[in-house]
Amino acid sequence: MPELPTCVIAVQTHDFDYGALYDELRRSCAGQAGAIVCFAGLVRDFAPGQDTDSLYLEHYPGMCERELQAIADEAFQRWAVQACRIVHRVGELARGDQIVFAGVASAHRGDAFQAAQFIMDALKTRAPFWKRETLRSGERLWVEARDSDQVQAQQWDTARPSAG
Amino acid sequence: MPELPTCVIAVQTHDFDYGALYDELRRSCAGQAGAIVCFAGLVRDFAPGQDTDSLYLEHYPGMCERELQAIADEAFQRWAVQACRIVHRVGELARGDQIVFAGVASAHRGDAFQAAQFIMDALKTRAPFWKRETLRSGERLWVEARDSDQVQAQQWDTARPSAG
């Protein structure tokens, strides 16, 4: 591992190609990476009987990119990551649409799984995006942050000493 | 979740299309899945200065498929999985080639990450595949099982009570 990798980050309104993002990760470390883990977050029904019609994603331009880069850098300090990509969409999304992509390439699967999960947990609690749901009934509501996401993210703090 | 899903399993000599496998997972549970985690295992250099030229994968036909199905079923009992795919290649592979795919779709990312990681850890210690490396020097050697894989797989046993 000559130096820490950089994470390619994109915040965009248009859709992303999951397979192409994987291919780029794979190509960027051919022969070195033994494991690639990719995560996609999708728009799903908000609650049983309360069908989501669409989702609007607002963000804080500039801070989003900076925070995502900081999260990736933290992952690089903790795990042996060879390549990383994060894509987050903003604007109007429909049911079933892709929202977010996080992909990590590493020599070993443990590092790839942990780094990808850490990135998503940190993104969920630190990256300045906000979701507004529009239900089929026409009702609009800003999604409330879930305590479980905070708990999940904090587990990485306590895991720190042994995770290196 | 009306009933437990089935995991589509393939053991094959030909390559797989990671993006297409993701697309199938996504399509099979559109509007329900909020998270899809896909893992790929790739042929990488065996050791520094000991370049892998090629890899031969032998397997136990019949038992492989049965064991992979059993592993997926165990994942379905433990986490809320909506769809699952496992592909494992056998035969001659070259450096950088794809070896294995494991993809999981779920409502929440925690289930998807854990189920995918469990499947890979169990596959590594239970699915009857064996790797033989051919180094650039021409030397051939059967890869030895790693104790760390056993330790990793056993962690899921002790995690059982709280993981449901």
Next chain:
Amino acid sequence: MNGATIDILYFARVAELTGTRSESWSLADGNPITGTQLLSQLQQRYPGLAPTDRLKLAVNQYHVRHDQAIKAGDEVALFDPVTGG
């Protein structure tokens, strides 16, 4: 007093409550204030912001606690806990 201002950005539900997405805010006597003091002043202007305990602050695009000092020229952002991903 000239130039002794901060830029405040509002996002998502908070922007709906204030009715604006950004504004320039004067610091009394040009002195730094804490986030808590700023929130108290903002709540007087925008009563709908209460309760302000749960609101999040960023200063110059970094998350900060409410006791963070804010000085002239800072970019301050006010928003709900994030819900991306």
Next chain:
Amino acid sequence: MNGATIDILYFARVAELTGTRSESWSLADGNPITGTQLLSQLQQRYPGLAPTDRLKLAVNQYHVRHDQAIKAGDEVALFDPVTGG
């Protein structure tokens, strides 16, 4: 004795050691034996199998421990710890 046999499959390094990938094996008096007993018999025929402690057994395509009973008609497989994935 007729039909009192088991099928034994060898994989990977073990198949190289035995020089064959499968064979039919007669059970003495047609009685069941344990995996440990079978491994002991096989080691007499194929000395290269030693030490047999690390070898893995499957019976009818399920992983089993060495104390598993093996009976006529079973499909027994002998192999090293797996290294797929």
